[in-house]
Amino acid sequence: MQLDISSASLPVYEALASDVRLRIIQLLSTNKMNIKELAASLGLSSAIVTKHVNKLEQAGIIKTERVPGKSGIQKISILKVDHIDVEFPQKIYHSFETHTASIPVGHYVDYHVAPTCGLATRESFIGEVDEPKFFMDSKRMDAGILWFTKGFVEYKTPNLLKTDERLEQIDISFEISSEFPFTNNEWPSDITFSLNGTELGTWTSPGDFGDARGKFTPDWWPSNINQYGLLKTLRLTKDNGTYIDGDALSDVSINDFDGKNDIWDFRIQVKDDAKHVGGVTLFGSGFGNHDQDIKFNVYYS
Numbered sequence: 001m002q003l004d005i006s007s008a009s010l011p012v013y014e015a016l017a018s019d020v021r022l023r024i025i026q027l028l029s030t031n032k033m034n035i036k037e038l039a040a041s042l043g044l045s046s047a048i049v050t051k052h053v054n055k056l057e058q059a060g061i062i063k064t065e066r067v068p069g070k071s072g073i074q075k076i077s078i079l080k081v082d083h084i085d086v087e088f089p090q091k092i093y094h095s096f097e098t099h100t101a102s103i104p105v106g107h108y109v110d111y112h113v114a115p116t117c118g119l120a121t122r123e124s125f126i127g128e129v130d131e132p133k134f135f136m137d138s139k140r141m142d143a144g145i146l147w148f149t150k151g152f153v154e155y156k157t158p159n160l161l162k163t164d165e166r167l168e169q170i171d172i173s174f175e176i177s178s179e180f181p182f183t184n185n186e187w188p189s190d191i192t193f194s195l196n197g198t199e200l201g202t203w204t205s206p207g208d209f210g211d212a213r214g215k216f217t218p219d220w221w222p223s224n225i226n227q228y229g230l231l232k233t234l235r236l237t238k239d240n241g242t243y244i245d246g247d248a249l250s251d252v253s254i255n256d257f258d259g260k261n262d263i264w265d266f267r268i269q270v271k272d273d274a275k276h277v278g279g280v281t282l283f284g285s286g287f288g289n290h291d292q293d294i295k296f297n298v299y300y301s
Helices: 007-016 019-028 035-042 046-058 132-136 138-142
Strands: 002-004 062-069 072-079 085-087 097-103 110-114 118-120 145-148 150-158 167-177 189-195 198-205 230-237 242-244 247-250 263-270 280-283 294-300
Touching: 002 007, 007 019, 007 046, 019 035, 019 046, 019 062, 019 072, 035 046, 035 072, 046 062, 046 072, 097 150, 110 132, 118 132, 132 138, 145 150, 167 189, 167 263, 198 230, 198 242, 198 247, 263 280
Parallel strands: 002 085
Antiparallel strands: 062 072, 097 294, 110 150, 118 145, 145 280, 150 263, 167 230, 167 280, 167 294, 189 198, 189 263, 230 242, 242 247
16 A cells, blocks of 8 residues: 555554554454454444454455354455555755656667566556467557566666766656565565666565555556555665665666767666566556656756
């Protein structure tokens, strides 16, 4: 589950702001339970536990299923979410000027991918899934999502800096997750990023998320496959190395990469020898939780 700092996420924050509800989540992380079983474990009445369960269910953290029991139909509570990511507003650096570019996820210029893999537009799949040859289909330019188990996709973006403009920082943001044949919230994948042939570092995606439908995912898209990713910002600084969402990724700085080229190459890759070969899913405009493509923000002075 991915949250942001807005009123739309308040039901989840409110649901978590209770010792009792946190204990219910802990209990459901080990087993499915009915109200009577939860009440006994918590030492509370069934009526009170029901109110707390309803709060968690409304927030989308747990779900309830009706199953036959000894005394008729009983309601079983099941933990629905095993990961919550909170996206804070991006900090803006007012002291720098900015060049901005956006690259649709289907506008890669080179690739080498292995199944499971595929692409889709907002209307339909592109060709057949798990057939790498369709990554060269002309319809790929309209793709809003792509996925592969190992290999890479590479994008190009123009260097918009003028000769008198000094590069200070590069931010690259994208919505990304691992790739599992259906979905698996706990499916780590080591994803490596490179710029102009310089390896910036490797980030481990925690999973391929399907516990809730993506906010922008089209209605035709099946509910049992990739629904959304995590919005990540890769930041290449002038003196302090490379970061991803504020966490240090490597010591590579702007001084280590050739930023004078007219064209910059950006590669997203899962290496054959990675510890976790868990694939990549890239969500672009019209898919996932963020209606955006791959964004480059280039800060200069």
